[in-house]
Amino acid sequence: MNFELPKLRFFAGRIVFWFGLGVLLFYLLFPFYWAIVSSLKTSNQLFATPISYIPQTPQWSNYASIFTTQPFGRFLLNSFLVAGGTTLLSLLFGVFAAYAIGRFEFRGRQPIYYAMLAVTMFPSISVLGGLFVLIRGLGLYDTIPGLIFTYMLFTLPFTIWVLTSFVREIPSELEEAAFIDGATPFQALHKVLLPMIAPGLVTAGLLAFIQAWNEFLFALTFTVNENSRTVPVAIALFSGTSSFELPWNLIMAASVVVTVPLLVLVLIFQQRIVAGLTAGAVKG
């Protein structure tokens, strides 16, 4: 009996381990599963008791309805334009700034580095009033360029932050050699450094794109028209024909449509994203 006890404890431990893992997976994945199931139900099935946990007769037509009952295609296009534009501009300006901060010794480098960090930490709400007045004044209210402009508030410092950590990891000898050969800083950046921090560009670009794609507060506040509405606002403001019950099947269908590309992106680039997030967070 005595020498069997460790074995018993081992198996008990295994059972607890796999049970814990099962509960964890259920907790992580069930809400998204439920969104998919709900998106395939008819209104009657949605509001029927008892609740069915598997779609009985999948209503794929729900996915068509979100594009016909409202200009959802337009919202998707707007989101792509906003997130794409924000990402490209952040990368363009971010590379220059990260090169300067990561490579050059100059007075004011440290304060600028910390100022960037501070900008990512402060709440965007504290600039909301001033920004509202500014974009009204610039004639950018309720426009796509207006959203791209305001999104630089959080994507640009974050991009600079991530790219700087990548620049610092590349030894500077190659650029020094380029300088001695008479290259300008822009040539050194373009020909020598840029190819080497390409993975950093992908990581920073992805994270900027995701941030901009998901942004809600500014999109809700700085747009009113459907022509400039982005997907998060559309999903939040989804309303049905009756004011009593929301069309949850359509809301969930729209949710699945905007989430799936993002999930695919994250799953493909998961190593890079985790590296970028932890680099931004841990090395800070």
Added chain:
Amino acid sequence: MPLKNPRNPNRRYSLSAWRARTAWLLLTPSLLILVLVAAFPLFRSFQLSLFDVSILKFPLQLTWVGLDNYVALASDPRWWRSVWNTVVFTVISVGFETVLGLMIALLVHSEFKGRGLVRTAMLVPWAIPGVVSSQMWRWMFNDVYGVINDLFIKLRLIKTPMAWLAEPALVLPAIIAVDVWKTTPFMALILLAGLQGIPKELYEAARVDGASSVQQFWRITFPLLRPSLLVALIFRTLDALRVFDMIYIVAGTQIETISMSIYARQQLISFGLLGYGSAVSTGMFLILALYIAVYLVTLKVEVK
């Protein structure tokens, strides 16, 4: 050290001066944008908070009121309620997320079949857009047709369906549950990166010396994980203090869960009180500035 300027060999000036000039040139576009989109609006918000001004009339019609908006803010029970809500939400959510995140990180750190799969699954809540996951949970919490009531009744945790998002006592726990689901994976990923940085030899040595796994955790894992833990905590706390999207969508603007951000936006945009709303957002800015200052000092102490 005087050196020839590589771009213009006829002019001579020091390499460091040339480098500083280049650096500032490279920084100019980013600095310009950030001044325009961050510094200027921040200053403008503070300026507006000293006026009585409506958001509905452009050009703005400003009436100077001095510090009146701040005096009103100091005795505004809804503002203080939003501060209280935000702090309670932050402390409880971040507390749960840290403990749960640490447990998940330890679980995933051990070697087993399908570990990659679990790591991938961990990214799912993080990858779902905040608005989408908020709507998902709002539907799951539905009082009549929600799946949470159904599951809890099946598991015999509750007897009758609950109005999770309408009952004053339940709505705060409900939004905390959503936040924990959404952000624990991020916490776990940072802690996992920290765990992977601890050399395995330490554990082997401890085992040779006869240390139990509990002792190993408190003597090796926990002290070495402290830096990652601290960083994860600080970032999550900041996020939680700024919370807007999730509470706004799941619980609306009800007093039981209104956060500082939601209250500021409500005053600024929904009520159109650009002056008073700016005072609210400046108040929030000051509270976060205090938190960040404390954090920077702590971090400095910690690093030294």
